[in-house]
Amino acid sequence: MATAGVRLLRNLASSVAVLAVILFVAFGLPAINRMVPAGSDQVGGRAYGVGAGVTVVPPPDARIDLTSTRPGNDRGTVLFLLGPVRYVIVVTPFGGSIDEAAGKLRTKITSTRGYQVTDGEHPYTTAGGLTGIQGCYSAPGRLGRYAVFLSDGRSIEVTVSGSEGELAAQMAQIEASIASIAQR
Amino acid sequence: MTAVPVRPTPRSARAVRSLAMPAFWLLVALFVICGMRLFGILETAYGKYPRATLAALVLFGLYAVPFWLFIVSMDFLEREPALLLATAFGWGAAVATTVSIPGNQAIYHLASKLVSPEFAAAWGPAIAGPTTEELLKGLGVVVIVLIARAQVNSVLDGMVYGALVGLGFQVIEDIVYAVNAVAVAGQGDAIGPVIATVFLRGFLAGLWSHTIFSALVGGGIAYFLVHQERSTLNRLAGAMVGFGGAWLLHFLWNSPLLADGVGGGASGLLLGLFVKGMPALILVLSLARLARTREARFYLAQLGAIHEPQIATPEEVGTLGDPHTRARARRHAKRIAGVKGERAVRALQRAQCRYAVELARLRTIHGTLDPRTDPVLRHRRRAVLDARYRMAVLGLPEALPGTHKRGHALWWALLAVFVVLLVFSALRALGGS
Numbered sequence: 233m234a235t236a237g238v239r240l241l242r243n244l245a246s247s248v249a250v251l252a253v254i255l256f257v258a259f260g261l262p263a264i265n266r267m268v269p270a271g272s273d274q275v276g277g278r279a280y281g282v283g284a285g286v287t288v289v290p291p292p293d294a295r296i297d298l299t300s301t302r303p304g305n306d307r308g309t310v311l312f313l314l315g316p317v318r319y320v321i322v323v324t325p326f327g328g329s330i331d332e333a334a335g336k337l338r339t340k341i342t343s344t345r346g347y348q349v350t351d352g353e354h355p356y357t358t359a360g361g362l363t364g365i366q367g368c369y370s371a372p373g374r375l376g377r378y379a380v381f382l383s384d385g386r387s388i389e390v391t392v393s394g395s396e397g398e399l400a401a402q403m404a405q406i407e408a409s410i411a412s413i414a415q416r
Numbered sequence: 417m418t419a420v421p422v423r424p425t426p427r428s429a430r431a432v433r434s435l436a437m438p439a440f441w442l443l444v445a446l447f448v449i450c451g452m453r454l455f456g457i458l459e460t461a462y463g464k465y466p467r468a469t470l471a472a473l474v475l476f477g478l479y480a481v482p483f484w485l486f487i488v489s490m491d492f493l494e495r496e497p498a499l500l501l502a503t504a505f506g507w508g509a510a511v512a513t514t515v516s517i518p519g520n521q522a523i524y525h526l527a528s529k530l531v532s533p534e535f536a537a538a539w540g541p542a543i544a545g546p547t548t549e550e551l552l553k554g555l556g557v558v559v560i561v562l563i564a565r566a567q568v569n570s571v572l573d574g575m576v577y578g579a580l581v582g583l584g585f586q587v588i589e590d591i592v593y594a595v596n597a598v599a600v601a602g603q604g605d606a607i608g609p610v611i612a613t614v615f616l617r618g619f620l621a622g623l624w625s626h627t628i629f630s631a632l633v634g635g636g637i638a639y640f641l642v643h644q645e646r647s648t649l650n651r652l653a654g655a656m657v658g659f660g661g662a663w664l665l666h667f668l669w670n671s672p673l674l675a676d677g678v679g680g681g682a683s684g685l686l687l688g689l690f691v692k693g694m695p696a697l698i699l700v701l702s703l704a705r706l707a708r709t710r711e712a713r714f715y716l717a718q719l720g721a722i723h724e725p726q727i728a729t730p731e732e733v734g735t736l737g738d739p740h741t742r743a744r745a746r747r748h749a750k751r752i753a754g755v756k757g758e759r760a761v762r763a764l765q766r767a768q769c770r771y772a773v774e775l776a777r778l779r780t781i782h783g784t785l786d787p788r789t790d791p792v793l794r795h796r797r798r799a800v801l802d803a804r805y806r807m808a809v810l811g812l813p814e815a816l817p818g819t820h821k822r823g824h825a826l827w828w829a830l831l832a833v834f835v836v837l838l839v840f841s842a843l844r845a846l847g848g849s
């Protein structure tokens with residue numbers, strides 16, 4: 233029969249083991265993840281399948297962030313990194329009009345504290361014939377461009393953000409890339 | 417050696433002793449840290465969508481009530497302390513949820529980097545979810561054992577604590593999903609996506625979700641603790657089967673297998689959900705029923721062995737083991753003597769169960785059985801006799817189910833209407849006409 237002291241020691245050892253598992257899940261796994269490089273694929277210059285049959289030709293220097301990229305049959309997300317500039321395309325099922333899709337994207341942008349849509353929107357058509365709406369937004373220290381298209385019962389949301397200088401340097405390539413968005 | 421399916425809580429067990437355990441203070445620290453983190457998550461959601469967040473909290477809070485009552489009713493004979501049940505729920509709601517978020521993300525991202533984004537999108541949730549979540553929820557049952565070992569005295573107890581950890585996890589996860597659905601809908605602070613989430617995650621996916629998986633983990637842990645007459649290898653295998661079974665069921669549920677349903681259309685999707693989820697529900701409910709029957713047999717054998725019809729007739733002992741026959745006995749008394757009759761039978765059933773548990777304690781732990789000299793047993797016996805007297809005054813000689821069938825048809829008809837409405841709504845929600 234274990235004495236009270238031995239029982240306490242066993243309880244302490246078990247508690248330390250429980251804590252160790254919790255710390256491993258909360259901090260150990262993310263640390264291991266950080267040790268594995270994320271942007272391993274340079275994908276620029278050739279057509280990339282975002283998901284649900286939507287393709288885009290990323291800028292030549294674009295790298296893909298694998299941790300934020302989720303392709304799928306009926307939807308998809310991709311995050312391209314051009315240095316510090318983030319270029320995101322999100323494809324989701326959507327049953328509304330182009331104005332409703334644009335309103336939804338604006339709400340998503342402005343729901344982040346400090347983000348404001350800054351300019352009027354204007355129509356935009358990609359090289360492949362997808363029609364949509366384009367606009368701009370700003371955040372403390374950052375500027376952004378957004379665009380939204382409808383295709384095959386889905387919305388294609390595009391957001392680009394970076395500091396003013398970074399964005400200006402990359403914008404021509406990114407505009408060419410946005411123009412390449414197509415539905416297969 | 418004879419297998420003992422139950423080790424009754426000794427009388428010496430006191431809640432205050434938990435205060436001396438390091439595990440108790442670890443629990444307190446984790447509740448404070450993870451509780452603040454959870455509060456932060458909900459506060460952020462409330463800041464953006466106050467009406468929707470409040471609606472999600474209320475609806476999923478109400479949704480949890482019947483689950484809680486069902487889980488607790490499984491353990492009718494020797495009920496668990498309310499504080500421990502709440503602790504199990506709180507662990508699932510605050511600790512397991514908040515700790516699993518970074519762990520899940522890390523595994524998902526690793527799958528994306530090491531294999532491909534396509535693989536992570538398809539199989540990431542199936543690998544990450546069960547691995548971190550079942551582990552963290554299982555730790556909740558381990559902590560309950562560490563702070564109140566004497567209270568986990570049968571496989572059923574482990575399943576009850578495990579199920580409540582899972583229920584806590586499920587409720588918070590669903591609330592977060594509901595708020596995410598509101599954000600994705602992009603229609604501002606709307607309640608529609610919350611109601612859709614309650615229906616889809618609560619009814620179509622909720623019956624075979626975390627509550628079921630964690631009950632299996634808790635049952636495995638309790639098997640390891642209770643069956644000390646068996647070899648360590650056997651007990652470890654039991655615990656591993658519990659965890660492995662839960663992991664596998666969770667993996668199958670999160671996997672892309674049958675994601676497009678069986679056949680086409682909304683009815684095919686619904687059928688796919690049933691095919692994936694129903695086996696888990698049936699398996700765990702069958703195991704819980706088996707564990708409950710074994711526990712009931714153990715305690716009621718003590719009651720039957722005393723051969724005192726004033727305490728419990730053989731027919732009453734047979735009635736006590738099954739929740740349906742217990743309920744039928746109460747309904748029968750209600751028909752004869754009204755609500756007072758129903759209450760009197762309920763009181764007798766509770767008193768008989770407490771007496772049976774006390775008898776088991778004396779016999780298996782203290783090794784003695786002398787109802788005349790033991791004060792606690794005398795007190796329990798007196799309670800049974802008082803309840804029996806109150807029944808006799810109302811003209812109820814025994815607490816037995818009657819032969820009435822009226823009323824059942826109505827309940828079955830109402831249930832059938834509810835199921836038809838549920839299936840119809842499910843088909844509409846999944847895109848059918």
